[in-house]
Structures are given as C-alpha cells and as structure tokens.
Amino acid sequence: MTHHTAAELRRRLVEQLVADDVLHDPDVRRAAETVPREVFLGSAVYRPSSPPGVTVWTPVRHDDTPNDEWLSLTYQNKTWVTQVDGVLAEDADGPVTGGSPTSSSTLPGVVLWMLEQAGLARGRRVLVIGTGTGLSTAYACGVAGEECVTSVETDARAAERARKALGEAGYAPTLVTADGLAGCSDHAPYDIVIAFCSMRHIPYGLLQQVVPGGTFLVTLSGWGGAHGLVRLTVEDGDTAQGRFLPGYTSFMMARPHDHPPHGPVELLPGRERPSRIDPALLDDWTGRFVAQLAAPSAERLGAGAEQVLLDVATGSQARVRTADNGAGWTVSRRGPLDLWSSVEDAVTTWQSHGSPHVSEFSLTITPGAQRVWLGELGGSSWALPV
C-alpha cells in the first residue's frame, strides 16, 4: 500500500476539483492546498449507515483508525458530520440511531466553490455564518486574510472545538459564539456574507450589515426539505436581489428557522379527490423547491409515491398517494389549509415553463416583502414566510 502525506492528498484533491471545473481562482486554490483539514476533523467524526427506515451514526475515532485510513477519509471530497443532536462525535458513547446532524465539516469542493461564487478576495471583509468545525473559516482566512474574517457559530461546544482547531492550524479570525441570524454588528459592515447554514428567509438586520454592492450568499431552505443557493447583491440595507445558482447545494438549517418540534404524527382520514400532479414530483430537486414555495408553513413527511404535508400551526394535512385502482393519484385533505391545491397550482406553473432547474429562479428583497420569481421579474412569484 502506498502511503501519502496530508500535503499530497490535499494536492490530489485540488487537482480533482480543478479537473471537475469547481476550482479556478489561484488564491482559493492556494488556500485549498494549505489548510490542513485533518486538524478540523479533530479526534472523531460520525459515519452514517442506513438500515431500512433509519440512519445510524457511528463515531469513528482517529485513535482507533490507522493514520493512512484517517488521512484518506479526511481528504475525500465529502461532508463529515461531527455532531448529531448536539452530541459531538468525540463525546459519543456509541452509535446514535435516528438523530439529525447538527454540525459538520462541509465537503471542501462546495466550500471552495462558494468562496469563488461570493467573489472572496484578499482584503474583502467577510462574515461567515455557521463556523462548524472551522474549516470554511480557515479557507476564508487563507483567501481574504484572517484580519478580514469574522465567523459566528451558535453552538457553544462546536464553537469551542472550532476555536481550538483554528488556533492549532495557525489562523486567528474573529470568532463569535452567537446566533448568526443577527449577524455581528460589532465588526460590520461586510463586503460579503456567506452562510453555511440555510435560512427560510433573509433577516433584514443581517442584510443591513452588508455594504451597498456587497454580496450575500446563502442557501434558502424550508420545512419542505428543499434548498436553493442564492447569490444576492445588496442595494441598500433593506433591498437586495439575485439569482439562484446552478447545482445542488444544501445545508442544515439555521437553528431558529427550523420547524417547531412535534411528537409522532397521526395521519387522519380526510376529504379525498384526485390529484392533478404526481406526488413523486416532490422528489425532484426543483419540484420540491416549488412545492415548498407554495406551502411554506408545511413540513414534508413521506417520499416518493406517498407524500404527506403537515401544517404545524393549524394541523392541516395533505396525504397524496397512488390511487387505489392504480390510475393517477389521490389526495386526502384535512384541516383549514388546502396545502395540496397551492402545491398543484405552483407545480403546474413550473411545468408550463418547462420544469427548469432552481437556477432559473431569482429572489428580490424589499422592505415589505421577500419574493422568489420564476423566470423574469414580474412573472410568477411566491412570497417567503418573513
């Protein structure tokens, strides 16, 4: 077996990202060749496995793993989850069944591509939201200079771990433990804000911390489980607009934007009618995005041929599945909100435009509203739940 050093593995990863047309900027490339990801993975990560119906997160410890294997895992272009349901992998007693990731080291290819898309360059002041392991913050320091980087993390344990890793790797950005949805006014204004957690809408207070002409790069998500990475140009504090970008980028949601917790959901019988659309369209990246725009207060449960939408506030439900006779689909609706009619209308509109990818959509922010548009501004649009 050939043994590769961390520097060799980093160079290989960079070559792969250049060949894949992900990495172009020489300064971003230099940061990728320099930042030691092994320091940010720390002493343990979680490896997911999926027996039917559930994900099991098993801690993998550096101490129990041959160093070659650990380094090769480190330099895969892959996200490694470091915290599940608030428990860091290094603190876990054993496998965690069925939890949700709450912190991770994002795959380097996506982080580096996002830094390029945001136009990060030496001397540009950047706010990073969602420090996580500190890896993306280290790349940002490498590109912009550590004196230009402020990074905010809401989780105290993750923040402490990232602070240690950044110090060990030799970077000294400004680190803040707080809710990043409020930004960090002490160090504002910023030329660029990059969020590594997703948001249901853009907090105005955060937007106001960006200079006119500055860039805000964030994944818009929601309770329907859909995501779209949008690059906004800020005009002034309360006004911004921009396009969604190509690709399939998703991030865990900013914690205050996550759906309210609830117990097991009981699916109750409701009024039935045929569905105008195939529920499996919600498994499509953009189909799901459109459905989420149409029913922003609904949580999506189920998948494939059986989709369930649940409105947490009103208890409204829509359950859509293949019709009993196998011809078409049936929706069973219950409660005051007609969730599925809104979804049918939006999806039909999207289909009438040729079912384009989310990158054909744009977002406008004005003091009174935040709207996602399909195609041209002035065409079909949906308001975000602000």
Ligand SMILES: C[S@@+](CC[C@H](N)C(=O)[O-])C[C@H]1O[C@@H](n2cnc3c(N)ncnc32)[C@H](O)[C@@H]1O
């Ligand atoms: C996907 S991880 C970021 C990983 C980071 N890109 C890296 O490579 O290490 C998302 C992080 O956002 C943090 N987060 C969630 N909500 C937040 C909020 N409101 N403010 C700041 N950080 C938040 C989570 O605790 C988590 O550590």
